[in-house]
């Protein structure tokens with residue numbers, strides 16, 4: 001054995017393997033010739049036990065007497081697993097997340113000449129921090145004692161990441177919707193979520209989400225300064241967490257819309273950073289609600305937010321150059337129930353279809369209204385509720401599906417309610433002069449007189465059909481917006497329209513209250529690899545506040561049709577979740593809420609290998625019980641996937 005004390009070697013062994021760290025000695029001296037003590041006298045100095053809160057780190061210095069060359073071996077047998085990092089003789093212990101106070105321990109061995117000459121076991125007491133559930137600074141509604149906050153797979157986090165209080169303080173108003181005959185006294189408009197998109201909006205390498213907030217019924221007048229419909233951005237922190245960060249939108253406080261609604265993303269200005277377009281509804285006037293109109297709102301510009309190269313989005317709505325001359329002008333922009341994005345004229349730049357207007361992009365995010373050139377022009381068909389752009393005949397040129405359009409002029413010729421326009425030529429294939437093929441869709445699920453097609457999307461979902469497939473969501477008019485059925489279509493090799501709806505399994509669970517309980521017909525469709533198995537899944541986010549009375553009638557506001565890899569998709573309600581409802585809060589915890597209910601939830605990729613996590617929200621009051629003076633808080637939270645059993 002050397003007499004030198006200039007080098008000390010350490011070995012850390014933890015349950016996952018052995019790490020070796022080389023570091024300087026614990027002694028500041030470099031002298032030699034010190035007399036060697038007897039080996040059996042070398043011993044670790046006593047270390048105290050450690051007590052700290054989850055996620056905290058503690059650093060301790062390991063020393064032994066007398067101070068001479070030795071190696072350290074650090075190991076852990078018990079769980080939960082600690083983070084153990086040794087630098088020199090300084091050991092940093094990082095505590096994991098826990099949900100109860102728990103204790104664990106690790107062992108330090110002192111080794112000379114390959115032999116353990118001393119060892120010590122250090123106990124670690126990990127204190128649960130219940131506030132870990134709650135977002136920083138959120139002190140309002142707390143979950144009641146006993147409400148489950150995690151399961152084997154999911155964990156509630158960041159409750160109150162955003163919260164909005166709505167006070168029903170107006171005079172009761174007569175709301176007639178959806179028809180002048182459907183009137184009731186109501187205090188309520190309620191806050192809803194209309195749509196969302198994913199994208200790295202601040203260009204930091206992590207995918208964020210933008211959501212659009214809307215107030216229903218959209219026919220009701222309100223103070224839009226107090227309750228502005230808006231687009232909000234939840235930033236992905238890159239470490240499995242999110243935060244609300246509306247400062248990604250420049251001049252955020254001054255951007256108001258009566259009803260921002262559908263929202264889409266594409267890189268309109270060609271700088272490699274995703275941009276956002278949101279449609280805008282407005283307060284619809286008719287004879288039956290005009291007398292109650294407090295603030296007449298004309299049609300509003302859709303909201304165009306373009307990246308500025310500095311991690312922000314800037315309002316560039318004026319660059320849409322959209323005709324806003326008013327609802328009386330048939331060619332002007334009006335109601336914005338629909339919004340589609342795609343390369344309509346096949347020049348490589350993403351364009352916008354508002355449902356009436358075709359806005360062509362010059363590649364820099366400056367648009368020209370070319371509606372009159374297209375088959376979407378008012379003289380043909382107008383104001384579809386839903387549309388989708390994609391390439392269904394696989395010729396490399398964009399096709400357009402449009403649904404629930406209205407006929408504006410008195411004598412339409414060959415008008416179909418739902419139709420697909422297929423590219424037949426090069427260039428601007430969908431212009432009238434280029435004569436795209438027009439294919440009508442089969443009758444709506446609940447019949448032409450009792451159905452709305454609420455949303456449509458295209459994507460490459462099957463291998464056995466050419467080009468993109470189309471998925472649409474249809475709902476009832478009576479009972480209004482009760483039930484939601486997805487249907488899938490494709491073109492075969494001969495460009496015949498074929499229906500593939502039988503590939504969507506368990507569609508029947510969502511047919512509405514006559515079947516398995518009320519299902520909201522309002523929502524948006526998204527394609528993503530939700531379970532990260534390498535195939536695109538179909539995700540349907542609805543927002544109606546489904547009642548959940550029993551497990552087999554529990555249809556959630558999020559429906560994921562998982563791609564089975566064989567061209568079929570299966571929907572099953574998400575189970576094993578820590579469900580929270582309006583009955584989960586302290587003081588309101590008087591009803592059973594063990595049912596696996598799930599409010600409006602947006603899938604977000606927070607880096608978990610098992611799949612997407614959820615950005616969700618819950619209201620504090622059953623909307624049916626709201627009356628004048630009541631406050632309702634909409635509370636946003638993260639339902640995170642769990643990793644490593646924690």
Ligand SMILES: [Ca+2]
Pocket residue numbers: 199200201202203204205206207208235236
């Ligand atoms: Ca980001």
Ligand SMILES: [Ca+2]
Pocket residue numbers: 266267268269270271272273274275306307
């Ligand atoms: Ca951009």
Ligand SMILES: [Ca+2]
Pocket residue numbers: 342343344345346347348349350351360361
């Ligand atoms: Ca284009």
Ligand SMILES: [Ca+2]
Pocket residue numbers: 390391392393394395396397398399422423
């Ligand atoms: Ca095509």
